[in-house]
């Protein structure tokens with residue numbers, strides 16, 4: 001049995017978040033969260049760039065109930081590499097109340113993908129953030145896209161805003177649905193009307209297969225909690241311009257934060273700041289994630 005010690009500077013998720021004031025609409029989906037281990041059951045990958053605290057499915061499901069979330073989309077975290085066992089275990093335990101986004105390599109077999117699909121996986125994640133992974137050449141990802149095509153899966157991409165220009169041609173060559181993590185990580189010290197965010201909005205505008213997670217104010221904000229006011233204009237702009245292609249999530253258990261651990265109750269209370277009407281909230285929290293992740297159930 002492998003035992004793991006979390007990194008010395010690792011911040012553990014808040015075990016007692018506040019109860020949010022905002023009541024999530026019935027059927028709300030937390031469309032970006034993770035499970036870590038537990039490492040003695042589901043070992044962390046040799047190639048990982050961090051060793052987290054354990055944060056397993058039972059803790060995730062307890063948070064789901066506490067916050068008033070109905071369903072989760074669990075995204076394979078880089079600390080598990082392409083070993084999706086912890087993810088699949090959580091999906092099966094969720095009994096239809098979770099879908100997954102896996103990490104796979106181009107040599108993944110059809111049978112492995114079929115097993116993942118059966119458990120609830122509906123997408124793969126391509127990660128370009130160098131502190132988390134060593135990105136591969138485009139051909140590597142094209143081969144994965146070919147493998148997942150029979151299953152109708154989509155692609156989730158995680159990149160830094162400064163990498164968008166370089167990756168533009170590859171991203172826009174994708175014909176699947178494509179979900180962008182954390183609004184493409186804008187520099188929120190810049191204007192929401194500035195050239196960097198304009199490029200991102202152009203991507204969303206010109207390619208209707210692109211979706212955006214308006215997630216992680218705690219990663220993007222320079223002013224910090226509880227209101228993350230500098231992130232609000234960015235998230236609001238995306239939601240108001242593309243209301244049918246936005247997703248929300250907690251990012252629990254909040255990997256790789258160094259200054260503070262966010263209160264998940266405050267993360268929920270951020271929602272009405274960025275999606276001020278009930279109609280926008282319903283699309284963001286229920287209609288959109290259901291269309292992307294539970295379309296087979298419709």
Ligand code: 0GY
Pocket residue numbers: 034076077078079132181219251254255256
């Ligand atoms: C996130 C963000 C991060 C980590 C990962 O898979 C991961 O390790 O996604 C990060 O460190 O920015 O989306 O959880």
